Amino acid sequence: MKRNINIFDSTLRDGAQGEGISFSVKDKIKIVKQLDSIGVNYIEAGNPGSNSKDLEFFNEVKKLSLSHAKIVAFGSTRRKGISVEEDANVQALLTAETPAVAIFGKSWDFHVTDIIKATLPENLEMIEETIAFFVSAGKEVVFDAEHFFDGYKSNPEYALASLQAAVDGGASCLALCDTNGGTFPHEISEIVKLVCERFPSTSVGLHCHNDCGMAVANSVEGVRAGADHVQGTFIGFGERCGNANLSTIIPNLQIKLGYECIPSELMSELTPAARAVGEIANIHMSTGMPYVGASAFAHKGGMHIDGVNKASHSFEHISPELVGNRRRFLMSEVSGRSSILSSVQKIDPSITKDSPEAQLIIDELKRLEHEGYQYEGAESSFELVVMKVLGMYREPFAIDFFKAIGENDVESGEFTSSSMVKVSVGGVAEITAAQGKGPVDALDKALRKALEVFYPVLKDVYLTDYKVRVLDTENTTSAKVRVIIESTDGVKNWTTIGVSSDIIEASLIALKDSIEYKLLNIDGVEK
Incomplete structure (x- = not known):
C-alpha cells in the first residue's frame, strides 16, 4: 500500500x-x-x-x-x-x-x-x-x-x-x-x-x-x-x-x-x-503541458492516428479521460484519411470511408487547403466545414454589412479604430458600432455587441489568442493571410481560422466561425 x-x-x-x-x-x-x-x-x-x-x-x-x-x-x-x-x-x-x-x-x-x-x-x-x-x-x-x-x-x-x-x-x-x-x-x-x-x-x-x-x-x-x-x-x-x-x-x-x-x-x-x-x-497555458495541455493527447501523423484508433495505448501513456482531457486528431497533410474520418464520425457516426459524403468532405477540404486554409489547430472551423457538407449546418446569424476605420490623431499621437456592423437573426436586424485598439478589436467588439441582443450567452465569450501568417510573401502587401484565433467561454477553448488577401476579412471569417461554433454547440441557446 x-x-x-x-x-x-x-x-x-x-x-x-x-x-x-x-x-x-x-x-x-x-x-x-x-x-x-x-x-x-x-x-x-x-x-x-x-x-x-x-x-x-x-x-x-x-x-x-x-x-x-x-x-x-x-x-x-x-x-x-x-x-x-x-x-x-x-x-x-x-x-x-x-x-x-x-x-x-x-x-x-x-x-x-x-x-x-x-x-x-x-x-x-x-x-x-x-x-x-x-x-x-x-x-x-x-x-x-x-x-x-x-x-x-x-x-x-x-x-x-x-x-x-x-x-x-x-x-x-x-x-x-x-x-x-x-x-x-x-x-x-x-x-x-x-x-x-x-x-x-x-x-x-x-x-x-x-x-x-x-x-x-x-x-x-x-x-x-x-x-x-x-x-x-x-x-x-x-x-x-x-x-x-x-x-x-x-x-x-x-x-x-x-x-x-x-x-x-x-x-x-x-x-x-x-x-x-x-x-x-490571465495566462496562456502551454498547449504542450503534460496531462492537462490541449496538445497532451493530440495526434498528427497518420501512422500515430491509425495506431491510436486501433489501440489507444500504442501512442498514449494514459487514457486522457483519466485526467479530464480529450483526444484530438489534427488535420494536416500528414494526417491521412483515417484521421479525417475519425473526426467526421464525431459529428456523424454513420459516415464510413465508403460513404459518398466522406469523399465530398475530403474534396471540400482539398479545395479550402488550396485557398490557404489549414485545419491543424483549428478543429472548430473544421467541424463547421463538415456540418455544411453534411447539411447539418444552420446559420445562427448573418453579417449584412461591416465597416472598419482606423484614425490617427496627429496631435495626441494616438491611433484609434472604430467599426460598424449590421447583423440579422431570423429576419430581425441589429446595427451597432464600437471602438477598439485596432480595426480587428473594434470589429470584434461591434460584432459581439450586436449579437448579444439575440444571444446573451455571448457575453461570456472572448478571445484569448490571435495569430496572423502571411501565406505568399512574394505578393508582398497583396499576399493572402491566414488568421487563427482562440476563443473561450471560461470553461471551454476553441480555435477557428480565416483566409483572405484582406486581413480584416480573414479576421472576420475567423470571428464568425468562433461565434457560430459556440452557438451551434449549445443546447437551447438563450435568445
Whole structure:
C-alpha cells in the first residue's frame, strides 16, 4: 500500500511572484474554490503582514466552507534582535486566523551570515522560537527550510541543525526548499532519504523551483525517497522559471506510481481545474503541458492516428479521460484519411470511408487547403466545414454589412479604430458600432455587441489568442493571410481560422466561425 502524499499549493503566494501575475481578492477566492474542489490539502494564500490585499483576502476566505483544503498563512521567522512578541510580521500572521502557517527560515549558513547578518546560533533560535510561538497558539506549522539543498551541500551539519531547531519548536512538517532550482534529481533523492532517516517522526516535504527544468522530477524523486508532502503551484508559474507543476506531479504520483494525492474520483477534474486557474490568472497555458495541455493527447501523423484508433495505448501513456482531457486528431497533410474520418464520425457516426459524403468532405477540404486554409489547430472551423457538407449546418446569424476605420490623431499621437456592423437573426436586424485598439478589436467588439441582443450567452465569450501568417510573401502587401484565433467561454477553448488577401476579412471569417461554433454547440441557446 502506497502512502498518502499531502499536496500543498502555493499558487496564490509563490505563483503570485511570477512575472505578469497579479491576483485580485476575487481571483484568489475563485482559485481557492477550484483547488479545494479537486482535493488539495493545503492552500498557501499569502502573507497578511505584507499588504492590505492579502489581509482583505484572509478576511474573505474565512467565510468559505471548504471540503478538503486548509488555508495557510505564510511568513518569516522573527527578525534578529527582537522577540517573537515584538515582531509585527509574526503577529500579523495571527490575524489571518488560519489553522496552519508556513514559516520560512534560513538553512544555508551563507544566507545567515552574509544576507541577514545574524550569527549561526541566533538563526537557530529564531527558527525554534518562532515555530514554538505558533504551536503554542494552536497552529499547525510547516517549516520551509529556505535554500536547504544549497545549504546542505555547503554545510550539511548546519542545514540539518536548522531542521532540528524546527522540530524542537514543534513543526509538523519540514519542507526542504530548492529555492534556486539548481539541484538535480539524484541529489534530491540522496539528501531527502538522509533527512527522512534523521527525522523519522516528522513529515518531510519538497518545495522545488524549475530553474534547471527539473522541479517535477525533483519532487517525484523526493517522494520516492520518503517525502510525504509536496509543494508547488497548480500549473507551474512562479518566480523566474516557475515552481514545481502540481498538475503534472499529482497524476505522475497517483496514476503512475500509486500514491494517494487527491481523491481518486476527482482526478478527472484535473484538466478543467488547471484551465480554470490559467483563465483566472490571465495566462496562456502551454498547449504542450503534460496531462492537462490541449496538445497532451493530440495526434498528427497518420501512422500515430491509425495506431491510436486501433489501440489507444500504442501512442498514449494514459487514457486522457483519466485526467479530464480529450483526444484530438489534427488535420494536416500528414494526417491521412483515417484521421479525417475519425473526426467526421464525431459529428456523424454513420459516415464510413465508403460513404459518398466522406469523399465530398475530403474534396471540400482539398479545395479550402488550396485557398490557404489549414485545419491543424483549428478543429472548430473544421467541424463547421463538415456540418455544411453534411447539411447539418444552420446559420445562427448573418453579417449584412461591416465597416472598419482606423484614425490617427496627429496631435495626441494616438491611433484609434472604430467599426460598424449590421447583423440579422431570423429576419430581425441589429446595427451597432464600437471602438477598439485596432480595426480587428473594434470589429470584434461591434460584432459581439450586436449579437448579444439575440444571444446573451455571448457575453461570456472572448478571445484569448490571435495569430496572423502571411501565406505568399512574394505578393508582398497583396499576399493572402491566414488568421487563427482562440476563443473561450471560461470553461471551454476553441480555435477557428480565416483566409483572405484582406486581413480584416480573414479576421472576420475567423470571428464568425468562433461565434457560430459556440452557438451551434449549445443546447437551447438563450435568445
